[in-house]
Amino acid sequence: MIVMGLAKEFRLAEAEVGKTYEVVRLEGFGAVRRRIMDMGLVPKTRVKLINVAPLGDPLDLEVKGFNLTIRKSEASTIIVKEVGQ
């Protein structure tokens, strides 16, 4: 058994600008969930929060080498954990 310092899991909506995370799993359902997955936000993928829109929503993420926008309400269905740089 490999024991690691278990990284804390939380929602992508609570992420900090400039930090990189790894997708753990997706909650949510239906069209929006599928769209999120089709855009490449599947488990084990790395995401970096690049920026937040002036009014605090939506978010600008970097995923698989491109910039993806997503609303906080959708980001809160994505469970991530922090990864060291």
Added chain:
Amino acid sequence: MERRALQLAVKKFKVAIAGNPNVGKSTLFNGLTGGRAWVGNWPGVTVEKKVGRIRVDGRYLEIVDLPGIYGLTAYGVDELIARNFIVEENPDVVVNIANAANLERNLYLTVSLIEMGANVVVCLNMVDLATDQGYKVNSEKLSQMLGVPVIPTVAVEGRGIEELKKAVVEAAERREKPAGLVNYGSKVEGEIGRLSEIVEKDLELARKYNSRWVAIKLLEGDSDVEDKIKLSPLSREILDQAAEAREKLKSSLGRDLEGYIVEKRYEFVSQLVEECIGVLVRKPITLTDMVDYVVTHKVFGIPIMLTALYMAFKFAFDVAAPLCDLIDWFFGCLLYDLAATLPGLAGSLLADGIITGVGSILIFVPNLAFIFLFLALLEDVGYMARAAFVVDKIMHKLHLTGKSLLPLILGFGCNLPGIISTRAIEDENDRKTTALACPLISCSARLPVYLVIAGALFSAYVTGVVWSMYILGVIFALIMATLFRKLLFKGPSSGFIMELPPYMRPMLKSIGIKTWERLKRFLFKAGTVIFIGVVAVWLLSITGPGGYLGVEALGEATLLEQSWIGVIGHGLEKIFTPMGWGWQASAALFFGFIAKEIVVGAMAVLFGVSEEGLIGAVSGAFTPLTAYAYMAFVLLYLPCLATLAIIRGELGLKYALFTAVYEFILAYFVAFLIVGIGTLVGLGG
């Protein structure tokens, strides 16, 4: 006979172009077809469809530009259109454009297309950008791993287009379908095998669809494929087996199947990327990130956006103004006077009917051309996506999306480009809602009406009164949009899950084509309707219940009162009794239907005064209260003919009629309330 033999000799192939948004589909489509295309809508929806025909090596290729898509699910309208076209119409080749500079997400679609059983040729576009960013894609390796041809191109420069054409024809002649690409692991593969075996027992299904694809989609729980299966005599057996397999796999994998399948597909894509992309240099901070830092800045983001749009606007109007004047002069004075020298009816038909009609269409063209030009520029550079990003939160509160903002803002200049630009909104519900609310925004053509009426009755407060009209327009547009989205075009928000494309150097050609396409749409879709409208009003003015009145009626108030227009004016006066507008003011509204600015000129004719004497006539005909109600009515009552024509072109006749009716009711209601409440609080008289 001879002709038929000839036709048989020429092979025809159907080719579809599929790819993510912003990868260069339109550019490639134009490159392939030379810009000659038939543009319409997909049946039943307002999604654009483009078809073009070319000849390559003695074969005809019919090329269809599919909507930009990220995946092939049954959820999105665009994705369903693309998918159904590929399964039902069975194109000979699907050209999948992938962005070489963003390969990972793009290849996901490629893999999905191949899995569907499409005869795919990959067009690896934007290799110039990839090189700039320090990547090198090994297209031979990619082709080998995918089992389909991969042709590198730079669509904007036309590089690789000839090779692509050749590859398309070769693939069409070959017509082989690659086998399964992604390995979903033994458990899932076992179920896929079992399911597809049953599917293949129905020969009809097996002929039409790729059975492996059907099996995978059933495991994913795809509702559209399930509906297709329901038509099969074996539907019971297939669906039961699918449900059973899903249950079994869910417990043995310990997670949801749909997510598992997508993940596996992406795992395969990652492998492709790892083996086919060589990183030459790593660039730490891209220009895009730096520019984004500024234009989406917490404090400066929104002011920058407003300034950018305002400048685009102002510039478009300033540059276009002399051209508009020139057209106005050419039609309104030169040609008009020339035609008017012709005697009698013919001269009037030519001058007041045809020339005025054509003139009133062309007068829009310079403004529209420059607005479209700027839009295309901002779009191609990549700024539009940022503008939507910056305001999405506000718009989302109103049940719209950030992308609805631009059409509404454009509406201040002219409702036409506003409505046409709703094409950029992917969600059909959002698009319809925005297009229907847009005409409530006070366009520049309404300003002259406000100025004359406010000038006559609110001399000291003209600016404030005019401003209040603009604000009223915005308030009603937002209220109606919210209502429409909640009541008429229900359905969940499709979120704001989209790509912010990297900033790009604008390409003159691509901007030119985009501008011209939109302008052409206006000319053909709106032109005919406006023209017919103008001629109809002309006819109604020179004839009346008593028969033919003579063309003099157009310039004489007493004669005009006898015409059908006079009759309509008196009829409208009755409807407008609560508001206390005279028949002249009411009939002027009818003319305003052609274009709102005509209300002023029409009132002058109807009151029998020159435009200079109009202020006096108007101040005698209204009280401040009824005048204010009249202005609000002009703001809301009917979109002009051109706007209606464009709504018909974009959304269909049903929605054009709906817009006319709802706006009229809204306007009446608002004018009634203004007069009613005003009288109650003692402002009347």
